[in-house]
Amino acid sequence: MSILLTKQTRAIVQGITGRIGAIQARWMLECGTNIVGGVTPGGGGKEVHGVPVYDSVAEAVKKQQANASVLFVPAAYARDAVLEAIDAGIGLIVCVPEHIPVHDTITIRRSAQQKGAWLIGPNTPGVLTPGVGKMGIMPANLFKPGRIGLISRSGTLCYEVAGYINEGGYGQSTVIGIGGDMVRGSDVQNVLSEFDQDTETDMVVVVGEVGGVMEEQVAECLKHMHKPVITYIAGQTAPAGKKMGHAGAIIQGNEGTVECKQNALREAGALVATRIADIPELIGRAYK
Amino acid sequence: MQLFECDGKRLLKEWGIAVPKGLLLTSADGLPDALSQLGGKAVLKIQVPTGKRGKAGGIKLISNVGEGNDFFKQWAGKSHGGYEVESVLAEEPLAISKEFYMSVVLNAREGNFFFIFSAEGGVDIEETSRQHPDKVLKVKLDPAACIKEFHFRNILLEHGYSGSLLLSLSNAAANLYKGFVAANALLAEINPLVMLEDGTVMAADAKIEIDDSAKFRLSSKNFLEVKADELEREAKDIGVTYIKLDEGNVAIIASGAGLSMNTMDLIYEAGMKPANFLETGGGITSELVRRSVHLVLKNESARAVIVNLYGGVNSLLEAAKGIVAGVQELKRPVPLVVKALGNQQEECFALLEEHNIPVIKSYRTEDAVAYIQRQLEVAK
Known part of the structure; x- marks a missing residue:
């Protein structure tokens, strides 16, 4: 089955006629993603890599039964584009752009909650299901089909983790870039719960980093999980008070340190990898 | 970005919240005028974007220019909470x-x-x-x-x-x-x-x-800003996020915040110290990488460089061109290793090898760290 991005996904690309939107659409098509259309207001009637372009998300839904959308639009326009997708009844929205104002994220997150849509991101490399396709910018060749769910705040770090998972002889059911900002469209506990119910996922690896509360939220929901959860958190040596790239990655006072997070996770029963290289061994242990 | 008190109050006033009458001073020269405008007495408050100013003596009630001069003398060239004091807000005293x-x-x-x-x-x-x-x-x-x-x-x-x-x-x-x-x-x-x-x-x-x-x-954008240090200013100009780490010996250029932090962690674990955090963002160009090589080596304690990249939106070949150009211009050659995977990786590897720049062709950051560790030991 995998989660969110499945064989039933009929995806559109909002911003498909832009430079990045067009390139990424091609790469998504090349790895087999079922892209049924693109949306650029004013660009209706065009084609990009053989994909029909529509003026509105509603039109793409009507003509192509689209049920998912991935966005490549400038940060200042992302809020309205996501609201349009939610309004058109899209069930999975992957919001790739970074530097979206936090107040916009709060608005679209709330709207997605009210309509029951999945909003992944912002500031995410996207969602990828090996063998099925990807919505976002993850290089597909770095992942392998398998039975490990992968959730990560950081994009490139999850590529690294996937490399080690592959090396250990395992692969991924679905990879979710949950977003690097301080507020995210979807809560990690809801994504974990999807993996917990997925028949093609045996366990979940969560890649976190200093700052924020995502790792603590993982710890809080572990008691509801039936499957093992393995965690790795980057930034053990990050100095306090310095924002490490991601808006969410900052240690304030004693809160947000890797040690704090690891302790919370250990107490809650997670398998805590202190190094990425230890993840395959922990997967092996969880299978026993 | 945290606003200075004077700018914060400017916004509050725009929003319809009453604030004390005040003037921003950058030197003691403005004191006589300020005192006369504020009714003979004033509260002087150092302007830095952090708290605990009162406890540090950064807030003082004055009733004449002499007391004000003393306050300016006391704070000349001083810092509070790591921020240099460059201006003082003079306000009417409140009952x-x-x-x-x-x-x-x-x-x-x-x-x-x-x-x-x-x-x-x-x-x-x-x-x-x-x-x-x-x-x-x-x-x-x-x-x-x-x-x-x-x-x-x-x-x-x-x-x-x-x-x-x-x-x-x-x-x-x-x-x-x-x-x-x-x-x-x-x-x-x-x-x-x-x-x-x-x-x-x-x-x-x-x-x-x-x-x-x-x-x-924002309608108004002219806010007082903390003076960024020279390297951070240069980083902003290049378009990367850079944080200098004191006494580090291994510089990092990484395409991603998590990846950069992970590289820092592995360097520490190997008994060395990271000289910086640097995240390139997604839009890697050869010029961005070339300038980044120079930037990270401006930290004088840096003795080696690890370039850790995944090519996503832009190609690794561009990155390789930047690395080659950056290395060729170095006045102080140091061991440098590249670890890269992604879009146009083969072309990237070929170009680097042609210029004798070592490449780790996998996702294993620890291999790049181990390589640098050996190089630094040899150099000892």
């Missing part, structure tokens, strides 16, 4: 009868806002909240709700406020909330919010943090 705490703050965990109010203002609110949680009112505000002044009136009514104070406080709260939302602020805190002897409610301090990603929405 305060009561101090409150009021703020609107982002609740990142749930994606909504908190309205926080306490009749115990002027102190550390977190401490009060821990010791006397009943004295701090904390109300969640739904971003989807249309919140008006009557909401705040009802909240404060419930907590025993009445008459003109109820109206002044709820009006300040409604304006603070409205301004917070309009400015896309992350925090708008007034501590203390004071009631003067004549009953006026006024913001005696302002701590406002705005979202750097939402600056395009």
Whole structure:
């Protein structure tokens, strides 16, 4: 089955006629993603890599039964584009752009909650299901089909983790870039719960980093999980008070340190990898 | 970005919240004029985007130019909380009868806002909240709700406020909330919010943090900024996020924040020290990489460089061109290793090898760290 991005996904690309939107659409098509259309207001009637372009998300839904959308639009326009997708009844929205104002994220997150849509991101490399396709910018060749769910705040770090998972002889059911900002469209506990119910996922690896509360939220929901959860958190040596790239990655006072997070996770029963290289061994242990 | 008090108060005034009359001074020369405008006495407050100024002697009531001169002398060339003092706010002294705490703050965990109010203002609110949680009112505000002044009136009514104070406080709260939302602020805190002897409610301090990603929405953009250090300024110009780490010997150029932090962790684990955090972002160009190579080696303790890349939106070949150009220009050659995977990786590897630059062709950052460790040991 995998989660969110499945064989039933009929995806559109909002911003498909832009430079990045067009390139990424091609790469998504090349790895087999079922892209049924693109949306650029004013660009209706065009084609990009053989994909029909529509003026509105509603039109793409009507003509192509689209049920998912991935966005490549400038940060200042992302809020309205996501609201349009939610309004058109899209069930999975992957919001790739970074530097979206936090107040916009709060608005679209709330709207997605009210309509029951999945909003992944912002500031995410996207969602990828090996063998099925990807919505976002993850290089597909770095992942392998398998039975490990992968959730990560950081994009490139999850590529690294996937490399080690592959090396250990395992692969991924679905990879979710949950977003690097301080507020995210979807809560990690809801994504974990999807993996917990997925028949093609045996366990979940969560890649976190200093700052924020995502790792603590993982710890809080572990008691509801039936499957093992393995965690790795980057930034053990990050100095306090310095924002490490991601808006969410900052240690304030004693809160947000890797040690704090690891302790919370250990107490809650997670398998805590202190190094990425230890993840395959922990997967092996969880299978026993 | 956290605004200086003077800019925070400028915003509060725009939002309809009363603030004391004040002037911003950059030297003691403005004192006579300030004193005459403010009625003969003034409160001088050093302008730095951090707290605990009072305890450090950064806030002082003066009644003549001489006292003001002493204050400027005392702070000349000094720092508070790591920030150089470059300006002083001179304000009219207030006849305060009561101090409150009021703020609107982002609740990142749930994606909504908190309205926080306490009749115990002027102190550390977190401490009060821990010791006397009943004295701090904390109300969640739904971003989807249309919140008006009557909401705040009802909240404060419930907590025993009445008459003109109820109206002044709820009006300040409604304006603070409205301004917070309009400015896309992350925090708008007034501590203390004071009631003067004549009953006026006024913001005696302002701590406002705005979202750097939402600056395009602000009508006014001329805010005082903390002087960035030279390397951070250069990084901004290149288009990368850079944080210098003192006494580090291994510099890092990484395509991603998590990846850069992970590289730092592995360098520490191997008994070395990272010289910096550097994240290139997604849009790698050869020029960005070339300049990054120079930038990270401006930290004089850096003795080696690890370039750690995944090619996503842009190609690794561009990165390789930048690395080659950067290395060729180095006045102080140091061991450098590249670890890369992704778009156009084969072309990237070929170009680097042609120029004898070592490449780790896998996802294993630890292999790059081990390589640098061996090189530094050989160099000893």
